[in-house]
Amino acid sequence: MKKYIWKNKWRYLIGGTCLIGSTVVDILIPFITLSMVDDVIVGRDMAIFKRDIMLYIAAGFTRAAFQYVKEILCDMSGCYVAMGLRKDLMRHIFKLHKGFFDKNNTGELMARVREDAGMVWDLTGFVGMLFTEATVYFIGVVICMLKLNVKLSIVPLIFMPPLAYCALHLEKKLGKDYDEISEKNAELTKVVEENISGVRTVKAFSAEGTEMDKFDQKNIAYGDANKKFAIDLADTDPMLAFIPKIMQASVILIGGIAAIRGIITYGTLVAFVSYSLAIVWPIENLGWMLSLISQGIAGYKKMKKILNTEVEIESPRADNKASDDEDSGALVFENVSFVMDGKKILDDVSFTLGKGRTLGIMGATGAGKSTVVNLIERFYDVTGGRIKIGGRDIRDMALADVRAYSSVVTQDVFLFSDTITENVRLGHKASMSERTVKDAIRMAHARDFVEKITDGYDAVIGERGIGLSGGQKQRLTIARALAKKADLLILDDSTSALDTETEADIQKEIADRKDMSKIIIGHRISSVKDADEIIVLEDGRIKERGTHSELISKKGAYYATYEAQYGDYRNALAVNE
Numbered sequence: 001m002k003k004y005i006w007k008n009k010w011r012y013l014i015g016g017t018c019l020i021g022s023t024v025v026d027i028l029i030p031f032i033t034l035s036m037v038d039d040v041i042v043g044r045d046m047a048i049f050k051r052d053i054m055l056y057i058a059a060g061f062t063r064a065a066f067q068y069v070k071e072i073l074c075d076m077s078g079c080y081v082a083m084g085l086r087k088d089l090m091r092h093i094f095k096l097h098k099g100f101f102d103k104n105n106t107g108e109l110m111a112r113v114r115e116d117a118g119m120v121w122d123l124t125g126f127v128g129m130l131f132t133e134a135t136v137y138f139i140g141v142v143i144c145m146l147k148l149n150v151k152l153s154i155v156p157l158i159f160m161p162p163l164a165y166c167a168l169h170l171e172k173k174l175g176k177d178y179d180e181i182s183e184k185n186a187e188l189t190k191v192v193e194e195n196i197s198g199v200r201t202v203k204a205f206s207a208e209g210t211e212m213d214k215f216d217q218k219n220i221a222y223g224d225a226n227k228k229f230a231i232d233l234a235d236t237d238p239m240l241a242f243i244p245k246i247m248q249a250s251v252i253l254i255g256g257i258a259a260i261r262g263i264i265t266y267g268t269l270v271a272f273v274s275y276s277l278a279i280v281w282p283i284e285n286l287g288w289m290l291s292l293i294s295q296g297i298a299g300y301k302k303m304k305k306i307l308n309t310e311v312e313i314e315s316p317r318a319d320n321k322a323s324d325d326e327d328s329g330a331l332v333f334e335n336v337s338f339v340m341d342g343k344k345i346l347d348d349v350s351f352t353l354g355k356g357r358t359l360g361i362m363g364a365t366g367a368g369k370s371t372v373v374n375l376i377e378r379f380y381d382v383t384g385g386r387i388k389i390g391g392r393d394i395r396d397m398a399l400a401d402v403r404a405y406s407s408v409v410t411q412d413v414f415l416f417s418d419t420i421t422e423n424v425r426l427g428h429k430a431s432m433s434e435r436t437v438k439d440a441i442r443m444a445h446a447r448d449f450v451e452k453i454t455d456g457y458d459a460v461i462g463e464r465g466i467g468l469s470g471g472q473k474q475r476l477t478i479a480r481a482l483a484k485k486a487d488l489l490i491l492d493d494s495t496s497a498l499d500t501e502t503e504a505d506i507q508k509e510i511a512d513r514k515d516m517s518k519i520i521i522g523h524r525i526s527s528v529k530d531a532d533e534i535i536v537l538e539d540g541r542i543k544e545r546g547t548h549s550e551l552i553s554k555k556g557a558y559y560a561t562y563e564a565q566y567g568d569y570r571n572a573l574a575v576n577e
Contacts, residue, residue, distance in 0.1 A: 011080075040052065085303060090113060093109065115185065117299070124296075130285075134289065135282070148264075178298055188219060251273060329390060330388075332353075333349050334388065336387060337385055357517055360533070362523070369521045377406060409478050419455075419461075428484065487517060491527075495507075507526075
C-alpha cells in the first residue's frame with residue numbers, strides 16, 4: 001500500500017494542501033463574526049461592515065474551491081491505491097500454487113478482492129481525508145479558542161479526556177466486531193456463490209430446503225455479528241453525543257456571565273460559541289471515523305496475509321537449454337514421486353513420450369492420474385525424481401514455457417461467460433485468427449451445434465457454460481485445447497459426456513494431428529486402446545504398461561477393465577453366432 005500512496009504523492013500533497021487551506025478558512029470565519037458583532041453591531045462602523053461582508057463572500061468562494069480540489073484529488077488517490085493493491089492481489093493469486101486453492105475457499109478470496117479492497121479505498125480516500133480534516137480542524141479551533149480567551153478555553157478542554165476515552169473504547173470494540181463481520185461475510189459469500197453456481201444440482205436433488213437451512217445459518221451468523229456491532233456502537237455513541245451538548249451549555253453559561261460582567265466582549269462570546277458548536281462534528285464523528293479506519297486497516301491486513309503467502313512455484317532466474325542430442329519434443333518422467341500432506345500420491349513413475357506419440361493412462365479413481373497432469377503443468381513440484389521436456393528439467397524452465405508446451409482438457413469443464421469464439425481463443429485472444437477458431441471447433445465436432453445457436457460463434461454462453469449440455473461443453477473445451485496448438489495435448493477424462501460415436505470421431509481427428517504428442521487419461525478402454533503405450537496406475541505406482549494387445553495378453557488389471565466393459569458385448573456376439 002505504501003508504494004501506491006507514494007505514487008500518488010503529488011495528488012495527496014496538492015489535495016492535502018487544499019484540505020488545510022479549506023480548514024483554515026473555515027476556522028477563521030468566526031473572527032469575521034466577532035468583528036461584525038463588536039465593530040459593526042456594537043461599534044456601528046459601516047466601513048468595517050462592508051469589509052466583513054466581502055470577507056464572508058471571499059471566504060465562501062475560497063473554501064468552495066479548496067474543497068472541490070481536495071475532494072477530487074484525495075478520493076481519486078484512494079481509488080488508485082485500492083486499484084493498485086487489488087491488481088497486486090489478483091496477480092499474486094494467479095501466481096499461487098494449486099494447493100493454496102485447495103485450502104482456501106472462493107468466497108473468502110472474493111471478499112478479499114472486492115470488499116477489503118473497497119475498505120482500503122475508504123481508508124486512503126475519503127475516510128482518511130475526513131479524519132485528517134477533523135484533526136486539523138480540532139487543533140485549529142483549540143488554538144483559536146486559546147487566542148480568544150485562555151480561561152474560557154479550559155471549559156471545553158475539560159470535556160476532552162472523557163470524550164477521548166469513549167472514542168478509543170468504542171474503536172477497540174468496533175475493531176473486533178468488524179473482524180467478526182468480515183469473517184461471517186466471507187462464509188456467507190461462499191455459500192451464496194456455491195449455491196448459485198450449483199443451482200441446477202440443488203434443484204435436481206430437491207435440496208432447496210437443506211441449502212436454505214445452510215444459508216439461514218450463515219445469514220443469521222452474519223446478522224448477529226452486525227447486531228453486536230450496532231449494540232456496541234449504541235452503548236457508547238450516545239455518550240459521544242451527550243458530552244458535547246453539556247460542553248456547549250457550559251460555554252454559553254460561563255461565557256455569558258463573563259460577557260455580562262464585561263470580562264469578554266459579546267463578539268468574543270459569539271465567536272467562542274461558534275467554535276464550541278463547530279468542534280462538535282469532529283468529536284461526534286470520531287467513533288464512526290475510527291471504526292471505518294479500523295475496517296480499512298483490518299481489510300488491508302487480510303489482503304496482506306494473502307500477498308505474504310509464499311509463491312511455491314516460481315520461474316527460475318536462468319532458463320537452462322537442452323543439449324543438442326535431446327529430442328526437443330520429448331516428455332520424460334524419471335522416477336517421479338510426489339507426496340502431499342504426508343500422503344504419497346505417486347511413487348517411482350517413469351515413462352518417455354516422444355514427439356508425435358500417444359500415451360494412454362488408466363487407473364481407478366485416486367490412482368494418481370490427474371496428479372500426472374498437475375506435475376506436467378508444474379502446478380506442483382515433484383518431491384522425488386524429475387520431469388524433463390526436451391532434455392530440460394521443468395524446474396529449470398520458465399513457467400510460461402512449461403505451460404505453453406501442453407494444452408489440457410480437464411475433467412472439470414470451465415467456460416467463461418463470454419462468446420464461444422473468445423472462449424476458444426483463451427490465452428491467445430490478441431493473436432488467434434478466426435480461421436484457427438473455426439478449424440478447432442470443426443475438429444472437436446462442435447460446428448453443427450455452434451452454427452445452430454443464435455449468433456453462432458459470437459453467441460454469449462452463460463456462466464460456466466450454463467445453457468449447454470455436458471457434451472457440448474466438453475467439445476468446446478477440446479476445441480480450446482486444439483486451438484492452442486501446443487506440442488502436447490492432454491485429455492484428462494475429457495470425453496466422458498460424449499457418446500461413443502462422437503468420441504470416436506474426435507479421437508480420429510486428434511490421431512491425425514501428427515505434429516503433437518498426446519496423453520489420454522480415461523476410464524474407457526475405447527479412449528486409450530490406440531495409444532502407442534498404455535500405463536495402468538494403481539496406488540500411485542505403474543502396475544502395468546504396454547500396448548493394448550500386450551496388456552490384453554497379460555490378463556492383468558487392464559484386461560479386467562476390458563472384460564468389465566466389453567465382456568457382455570463379446571459374449572452376446574458369441575451367442576448370436
